[in-house]
Amino acid sequence: MSWANWSGSVRAGATVRRPRDEGELAAIVRTARTVRATGAGHSFMPLCETDDTIVSLEDMAGAMTVAPDRRTAQIPAGWSIKRLTAALWEEGLALANQGDVNPQSLAGAMATGTHGTGRELGNLSSFARGFRLIGADGEATWCDATTNPALFEAQRLSLGLFGIATEIACEVVPAFHLVERIEKRPWAEIRERYHAMAAELRHVEFWFFPHADSVILKTLATTDPCDPPLSTRDMEEATFRRLLNIGALIPLLVPTLQRVMMRSAMKGRRYGPAHAIFPSDRTIPFEEMEYEMPVAAGLGALEEVVGWIRRKRLPVSFPFEFRIVAPDDIWMSPMNAGPVAAISMHQYAKMPWRALFAEAEAIFRAHGGRPHWAKRHTLSRADVDALYPMAERYRAVRREADPAGRFLNGHLAELFS
The missing domain is CATH 3.30.43 (Uridine Diphospho-n-acetylenolpyruvylglucosamine Reductase; domain 2)
Known part of the structure; x- marks a missing residue:
C-alpha cells in the first residue's frame, strides 16, 4: 500500500x-x-x-478526558483537530487558537509547530502540557515539565523523532464564538496600517496576489453566542480554480488573471462557534513554503519578494499569506526568539514551484527568516545549527531516546542524526 x-x-x-x-x-x-x-x-x-x-493512528481506540480544573484535556494524539474541537465544544471548551484548516492530527500539528494568527497567541505546540509516547523499544513513557523534562522539551516540537505520541495533555480554554470579516483593501493602506491593526485585533491576516494592488483582509473577533455558520468556506473556490487552470496552461496570463480576479467585490461575514470559524475548506492542491521572521522585518520581506515577482512577471499563481504569531520557548520552534511575521508562499500543484521557492527562500533568509518545518525549505545541518542554539541538545535527547535511529528517515537524518 x-x-x-x-x-x-x-x-x-x-x-x-x-x-x-x-x-x-x-x-x-x-x-x-x-x-x-x-x-x-x-x-x-x-x-x-x-x-x-x-x-x-486514525483507528486507535481512545477517549478525551477533561481535567477537574478544566484547563487541560487528555486527548488521543491521532484525533484530527476537527474531531478534537467538536468534542471540546460539547464540553464547553475550545482551543485558544487554530490554523485555517483542521484535518491534521493533533500530534502532527504539534510536531511541526502548526499555528494560526494572533500577536498574543502561540502555535499549537505551545499548548502541549504532556505526552504519552511509544518509544523505540516499544515501551510507553510519559513526559511533561517535571517527569522526563528534557524529553518533554524536545517533544514539544518533535518532528516525530522521539517516539509515537498516543495521548497528549493539551491546554484548553472556555468555549467562545467568533465573527469573521473578509474584505478587499488597497495594499498601500494595509502596508501602512497592518501593525496597528494587529495590536488592536485578536486576529488579522491578509492574502496578497503578487500581480495585484489590493489584498484580501481577514479579521476574527470574539462575539456573542450564535448558531453555526451556513458555510464552511471563507471564500468561493470555483472561479479561482478555473483561473488557475487557465494560468497553468498559459503561464504568461497569470499576472493579468490575478488583476482581473481582484477587480471583483470581495466582502463576506460569518459568525459561529470558534471551531467552526477558524478553519475553512481548502480543496485546491498547492505546494507551500512558509518562513517566520522578526515582526519588524515581515512587511519589508513581503514587499521585496513581491517586487521580484513583478519585475520578472513570474507565474506565481496563488496569493501570499501574511500573519503574526506570538513567541514561545520551544527548542526548535521558529517562534522561540520573539513574535514573528509568518509569510506563506504557495504555488498551484499543477505548476512548477522548486526554482521559484529557491529564489524566494534566499530573500526570506536574508531577512532573518526560519522556515516552518512542514513547509518547503532547503535547510542544511549547518543552517539548523546556526538558526537554533538548542539544536545539539535536541539531537542529544534524540540519540538517547532512539539510539538505533528507528524514527529517522533520510531527510531528518541529514539534519538531526
Missing part, C-alpha cells in the same frame, strides 16, 4: 499500518526497521517518507 501527502508531491512505497491500540502499535515499532507516523499528510516536506513502515 503506497502513501502520498496531501499535495501529491511526497510519495512513499512503505507499508501503511493502522494499529487499533497501544499493544498493536508497540509491536509494529519493535519489528520495524524504520517507522514514521502520519496524520492527514499536510506536511509538504518528506517528514513521513520511508521505504519501511508508516503508522496512522
Whole structure:
C-alpha cells in the first residue's frame, strides 16, 4: 500500500499500518526497521517518507478526558483537530487558537509547530502540557515539565523523532464564538496600517496576489453566542480554480488573471462557534513554503519578494499569506526568539514551484527568516545549527531516546542524526 501527502508531491512505497491500540502499535515499532507516523499528510516536506513502515493512528481506540480544573484535556494524539474541537465544544471548551484548516492530527500539528494568527497567541505546540509516547523499544513513557523534562522539551516540537505520541495533555480554554470579516483593501493602506491593526485585533491576516494592488483582509473577533455558520468556506473556490487552470496552461496570463480576479467585490461575514470559524475548506492542491521572521522585518520581506515577482512577471499563481504569531520557548520552534511575521508562499500543484521557492527562500533568509518545518525549505545541518542554539541538545535527547535511529528517515537524518 503506497502513501502520498496531501499535495501529491511526497510519495512513499512503505507499508501503511493502522494499529487499533497501544499493544498493536508497540509491536509494529519493535519489528520495524524504520517507522514514521502520519496524520492527514499536510506536511509538504518528506517528514513521513520511508521505504519501511508508516503508522496512522486514525483507528486507535481512545477517549478525551477533561481535567477537574478544566484547563487541560487528555486527548488521543491521532484525533484530527476537527474531531478534537467538536468534542471540546460539547464540553464547553475550545482551543485558544487554530490554523485555517483542521484535518491534521493533533500530534502532527504539534510536531511541526502548526499555528494560526494572533500577536498574543502561540502555535499549537505551545499548548502541549504532556505526552504519552511509544518509544523505540516499544515501551510507553510519559513526559511533561517535571517527569522526563528534557524529553518533554524536545517533544514539544518533535518532528516525530522521539517516539509515537498516543495521548497528549493539551491546554484548553472556555468555549467562545467568533465573527469573521473578509474584505478587499488597497495594499498601500494595509502596508501602512497592518501593525496597528494587529495590536488592536485578536486576529488579522491578509492574502496578497503578487500581480495585484489590493489584498484580501481577514479579521476574527470574539462575539456573542450564535448558531453555526451556513458555510464552511471563507471564500468561493470555483472561479479561482478555473483561473488557475487557465494560468497553468498559459503561464504568461497569470499576472493579468490575478488583476482581473481582484477587480471583483470581495466582502463576506460569518459568525459561529470558534471551531467552526477558524478553519475553512481548502480543496485546491498547492505546494507551500512558509518562513517566520522578526515582526519588524515581515512587511519589508513581503514587499521585496513581491517586487521580484513583478519585475520578472513570474507565474506565481496563488496569493501570499501574511500573519503574526506570538513567541514561545520551544527548542526548535521558529517562534522561540520573539513574535514573528509568518509569510506563506504557495504555488498551484499543477505548476512548477522548486526554482521559484529557491529564489524566494534566499530573500526570506536574508531577512532573518526560519522556515516552518512542514513547509518547503532547503535547510542544511549547518543552517539548523546556526538558526537554533538548542539544536545539539535536541539531537542529544534524540540519540538517547532512539539510539538505533528507528524514527529517522533520510531527510531528518541529514539534519538531526
